[in-house]
Structures are given as structure tokens and as C-alpha cells.
Amino acid sequence: MATTPPGPDPTMDAIGRAVAEGRAGDPASARRVLLDLWSRIGVTGDPLHRCTLAHHLADLCAHPAEALAWDVRALDAADAVTEQRAQQHHAGLRIAGFYPSLHLNLADNHRRLGSFEAAAEHVTAARESVPHLPDDTYGALLRTAIDQVAEAVAHRDTSKRASAPGAAV
Known part of the structure; x- marks a missing residue:
């Protein structure tokens, strides 16, 4: 029996366009678009939409406390x-593959805020999720970032990682 490919998802398409806009050099516009989409999706909207949007919006936050709030929303979704x-x-797509990145971001935000115990817990959760990562460039990037955050936690370093995505503080 043949399966029908998924149809277009206008919300995911809009999130993707906003993320591309942010990466192309207009993070303020991307942030506005994502915040507008968030207001339309709402806190009880489609969890895939909420997770994806919050995860990307966190990367556009200049302050780690604000990024933490969005990353918590992403993990909850x-x-x-x-x-x-x-x-x-x-x-x-497998939802298990989201968790290494979600926990990595939470670990990094907690670390930057000086909450090293919470950061270490999320590093552990990220490492436990690593088997769900693909064996490709993306997977290697996340594995390296998890190691970098773990090392920064061990050294009680709160500075922003050079390789971290997102807005500069």
C-alpha cells in the first residue's frame, strides 16, 4: 500500500523562512516573525510547531535568561x-533526535547564567540522547558542542562559546 507524502505545512514553512532570514543577517526581523507566529500558534498549539519555533527563537535571544525561557518551552513541547x-x-523525522540539541541548549544557557549543576544535568541528558543523532555533519557538530559545553561547565566558564548559534551579548 502506497503512502501519501505529507502535504505542505504553512506554519513550518513560515518558521523555516524566518530562520533563514535570521541566518542571512536579519535576526531582528526573524525574531519579529517568530514572535508573531508564536502568538498565533499559542501555548496549546501543535507541539511540533511550538518546539521548532521556540528552539529557533531561543537562538535569536541576546541574553541567556531569555534564551533559557524559550528553550524550556521547546523541551516541553x-x-x-x-x-x-x-x-x-x-x-x-524522529522526535528522539531533537533531544540532544534541546538539552545542549539548556545546558549552555544554564552554564552562561552560572547555574552549573543544572547545566551538568542537561549535559548528561544530551549525552544520553546522542545515540539518536545521525552519523553526519550535523551529528558531529552537536557531539562537539556537547563536549565544549561540558568542558566549560567543568571550568565554571560563563562566557559565550564562539561556536554557539544566535545573537551576541
Whole structure:
């Protein structure tokens, strides 16, 4: 029996366009678009939309406390995404693959705020999720970033990592 490929998802498309805009050099505009989308999605909207949007919006925050709030929203939403919903968006997508990045970001935010115990807990959670990462450039990038954050936590370093995504403080 043939399966029908997923149809277009205007919200995910809009999130993708905003993220691309931010990466192309207009983070303020990207942030405005994502905040507007968030107001339309709402806190009870589609968890995949909320997770994706919050995860990317956190990268556009200049202060780690603000980024932390968005990353917590992303993790909470990820916990509500079903495998069926993830695969409805993309057949190869697995929600388990989101967790290394989500926990990495939470660890990095906590570390930057000087909350080293919480940061270490999220480093551990990120490392436990690493087997769900693909064996590709993206997976290698996240594995390296997890190691960098773990080292910074061990040294009680609160400075921004040069390789971290997002806005400068």
C-alpha cells in the first residue's frame, strides 16, 4: 500500500523562512516573525510547531535568561510531540533526535547564567540522547558542542562559546 507524502505545512514553512532570514543577517526581523507566529500558534498549539519555533527563537535571544525561557518551552513541547506527528511532517523525522540539541541548549544557557549543576544535568541528558543523532555533519557538530559545553561547565566558564548559534551579548 502506497503512502501519501505529507502535504505542505504553512506554519513550518513560515518558521523555516524566518530562520533563514535570521541566518542571512536579519535576526531582528526573524525574531519579529517568530514572535508573531508564536502568538498565533499559542501555548496549546501543535507541539511540533511550538518546539521548532521556540528552539529557533531561543537562538535569536541576546541574553541567556531569555534564551533559557524559550528553550524550556521547546523541551516541553518536544515532550508532547508524537512520533506520528513528527513523521507526518517528514517521514524520516524522529522526535528522539531533537533531544540532544534541546538539552545542549539548556545546558549552555544554564552554564552562561552560572547555574552549573543544572547545566551538568542537561549535559548528561544530551549525552544520553546522542545515540539518536545521525552519523553526519550535523551529528558531529552537536557531539562537539556537547563536549565544549561540558568542558566549560567543568571550568565554571560563563562566557559565550564562539561556536554557539544566535545573537551576541
